[in-house]
Amino acid sequence: MRMIFMGPPGAGKGTQAALVAEHHGIPAISTGDIFRYNVGQGTPLGLEAKKYMDAGEYVPDSVTNSMVRNRIAESDAEPGFLLDGYPRTLAQVTELDGMVEASGHAIDVAVVLTVDQEELVQRLLKRAETSGRSDDTEDVIRHRQEVYVEQTAPLIDVYRDRGLLVEVDGMGEVADVTARIMAALDGLATS
Template sequence: MTASSARRLVLMGPPGAGKGTQASRLAEHLGVPAISTGDIFRANVAERTELGQQAQRYMDAGEYVPDEVTNAMVADRLAADDATAGFLLDGYPRTEAQVGELDRMLEAAGVSLDVVVELTADVDELVKRLLGRAAEQGRSDDTESVIRRRLEVYSEQTAALVDVYDARGILVRVDGLGSVDDVAARLLDALS
């Protein structure tokens, strides 16, 4: 695998598994944009757009933003020029309906996903990480009760997607615990 290859990846894993950190490093290595729905939502919240205000209510409760809002934002972003040669999606898809919508978006563009990477991590370690991040960043969406709810929602809704992509033969699992460099090395190993 080289950075010049057209790559279309999805990076999955529970909140706090290090997706954001690893997505930006991996995307830079591959020469594709890292597309994070969380970043898109937070930008809209910061700009107090109508979409941002809708998203804020769901994010503060530890729930997912509704599919129709999320799908429209992702479709828009994947249509951007910098995503034509490839992309790394972080935080999307999160539901089986979103998997179907992503399939339709990619099919319309005449492309498909190359690989789905699942970062795995222990729940108690994730809670510890997210509480630490909340303290550092003052994030209103990272209280312990909201963190635990987000992990429950992930388990209820998103974990099922792992089975969908595993059945397609494009799923790779990578241990998300350890130093940033160790996890990055395991990711690159898994993709080569």
């Protein structure tokens, strides 16, 4: 299975991606993890990304796309993968389509976790407090939500139009959300 996880910051994508990927025996691939790995290994792409990250800028699509292309070409991703944090833009959707089609496959499903905006803000403020992330102020958190709506939310329509979108309520306990995702994915397999 080749799937995408989407949702605003704080929706629980990383937590759920790890659980769902483990259940399906495929790697959960997070762009954040890919960036950290490449930077840590000093790869040419990592060194390129680090320049932007150190300046507090977004890593350009060309670098991000190359990192994702390399990662999904690894042998553990042959039976499938779960992408968390990619694609984030319409241009990246086009890139991903090309990457997956080149391997003779297609994206099977795009799962979007829906969570009440005020709940997200409270979750992220609590996470900032417990993890000591002083940069996660309420203003910064709300700005990230706005950026998500502007840049990533249009992708939801793309995958909805393709008949690949599954919306799952991301509110509640982790186990409850996981159960809803599994039920939705099982429903796809039987339809």
